[in-house]
Amino acid sequence: MVEHAHGENLLSLLPRPPHKVALLRASRLGDFLCTSPALRALRHALPEAELVMITLPALQDAVVRSPYLDGFIAFPGYPGIAQQFFDPRRALDFFRRMQRERFDLAIQLQGSGVYANPFTLMLGAASTAGFARPGDDTSLLDACLPWPDHGHEIRRLLGLVGFLGALPRGEEMTYPLFPSDRANAQALLAGLPQPIIGLHPGSHDPRRRWPLERFVEVARTLHRRYGGSIVLLGGATVSEEAAVLEARIPGCRNLVGRTALGPFGAALTRLALFITNDSGPAHVAYALRAPTITLYRAGGRERYGPLAEGPFAPLEPADAGADALVSVDQALQAADTLLADATGKERIPCGETSEALRYAR
Template sequence: MLGPALRAMKEPSPTARLTLLASPAGALAAPLLPWVDEVIVWRSVWQDLGHLPFDPAREADLIADLRVRAFDAALIFTSFSQTPHAAGYACYQAGIPLRAGASKEFGGGVLSTELRGAPDDLHQAERNLKLVEAVGYPVRDRFLTVAIEDSARARARRVLAGVGIDPAAPWLLVHPGASASARRYPAVRWAEVATLLGERGWPVLLTGVEKERAEVERVAAGAPSAAMLIGETTMAEYAALVESAALVLCGNTLPMHLADATRTPVVVLYSGTDLESQWAPRSVPSRLLRVETPCHPCNLFACPIGLPCLDIAPERVVAEAEAMLVSGQALTPNPLSRCAGDGAPPGKPDRDGGEPPWPISPSPAHRERGLGGEGFSSATESALMPPSWSPPAPVQRIAVVQALGLGDFLCATPALRALRDRFPGVSLTFIGSPWAEEAIRRSSLVDRYLPFPGWPGIAEWPADPGRLDAFLAAARAERSDLAVQMHGSGAVSNGFLDALGASATLGFRPSDKPDARLSWSLPWIEDEPEPLRWLRLVATVGAEPGETRPAFPLLPTDEAAAARLLAPLASRTGSLVALHAGAKDPA
């Protein structure tokens, strides 16, 4: 999580020497952070959970060491729940003139620069970046990344081959452990997940560090077809394994962050200990699974009530994984299948929106079913193409707003597909309503779903000022490159789009006059077919109209459930007619 901040400090001052004061566990990540010149490994008393002895002389030694090194500045990076003042006071005693930290409490003159007002739900990477911006560093890139040497990739290839997994073929990494028991999906359920994936033909590697051996071995005992690797790699080699996996499955722990940094799709059993907005992947396709509970977020290390937030059926986990695998999101070219020096760099490229580079024969056939409509004719296409417009910066993050129903989301899928084709590798966040949440989450066109927080004037979703303010603060901190309004004419919803703080905004406007709230807008046409309406909108940024049929992905589990429901009718002759009498709006 610290990488983007370190990069922002090093890029404008390449000759500056960056020293990282880190715990023994944190220091293991230093080889992945090329901006770090030196590491001081230290168990800090201000992060101690009661394990260190009372030893003031030990702390005096740290202050003396810092004083001898004569640092010009100290940036103290903390989470939302930590104070920077203890570390700041040590740096004050060591004579370091610039001492910066994010603070929520009064600390006198301990810090020379304080970052105030950072919301608790701000993503940790953004919290770190806000601090470096507060002392004057420009930030060019806000995403996680790690440096992996070719030697680590070569070692990872050998490790995989040694446990019987072909490094050049798609395989899955499952990491059952986490430092806190409150963030661990039960071992017996991980075993079911690994078994189900193995039965579908996917090679599975179970991983863990030495202190997690008992947990991983319990999983392995219930999933004998899975390979197991415990504590046999360096951090760089483990990062190479994460990078090369077709998909990672884990809790909200280290592999989730490595997957984000290596652009490896990930399914996360995300416990209720923390807010997703604080730690979730931001630059990679991901599925975060959690049962809503009143105790969320608890910020506990151990759950006293049996982990109801992780009461998720293994079949659901496997369905989410397969939805990503068969969509091609989780089948990007494997960097371990290429040896160093054979042309293109070995890093994993961004998804290009085309066919998966490997056949998906290890898994049963899946289909994305279309619902009605026909493709564009050339005459229709030319008539609907609006004037083109280019966003002012490269588009890596898109936010789409549509707080409507399931049918509305399905009608937007052709436009979402066109956006993905126009901007390969983009991370697409869909801000939508709970009415359509299930469809949004299972769609391979969406990387992240965020519940719509409400907005004044949108009657279906009354605004909660506290929730809305927190949502908008997080959105502005993340700052999408492009935000697209697919909610309606824009009379009210364009105000919400503008409040997101995106670099560029696009939507319809309720009249022929330009809408000052948006970067670019088109006039609303009342009687336009919905799929064509949204395709016309995204064509503005060069997303070419293509398939106009809405899409809903069906999995084998869906078909099996449907077969069970229809089984009592098997003896009847003739065709069946489906009649759905309901509608969201009684009118």
């Protein structure tokens, strides 16, 4: 049973430096981007190793863009992890193929390990490491760190790889853009009056979705104050929400479903302001330092807020309670502060500056 960590500095205890390393992070875009500081640390600690990421098929492009990874393997689905992809026969074939790879090391970056540790052990690596919950049996893991029940996601993952012997190399996330991404984004936004304000109304978790009527009110108010353009951004999964906003925000441009990951990120760099739920696109914006308002539920900032200072306003509800929401006034106050910086116009007074806006300084 794990009550204490074991296998500290595993990288230096192995009989030889690992040549092939499998990493598991079968989660969504935001969680994947939170691994980039840990991946950077591993790349510096293992400069000659082949680092291969096992993740969701939709994130193949994100893996290809990473300067720290050498390969992508599509996650096949597994009970308790991305179950929508799971097929028993396909999973058995997957594990046979992975065991033939003869990985020297497999690291579980998924989370608490309840489902992810059995999956990672089935890869058949010579050594296996990961998190585990206190009280769980970890006798088959060569290195284990108890899963922390609080703290920022980036720092949790850095804690694990640091425990294994990969020293941190900064906490900033990485989201490389190619020239073609910037050209595609320029074409999509060509001719739109400035300033351009982007909205992302979706999240895979319904509890993290700000009410659409509040997006509408904020967008209409900002358009009256600043003119310019309102654009809707995101993947096809938010097309239903985007259709509602398009019908209720006069003159907005609906680009949902029209951008792959690269052009989407490049489009964010051309915005005067991006307003989003607590979701993957917020992490893309943090990585690219795009002026961003993120609408969190109470406590969400602790795990997923921006760690670096920048043009960011990570907002949480001013009122207490699990069901409390960020108010329209909070969002407008933050927008006025960030747009004043982006446009050079004098800030429109909207009350006291919130604690969250310290990031925007």
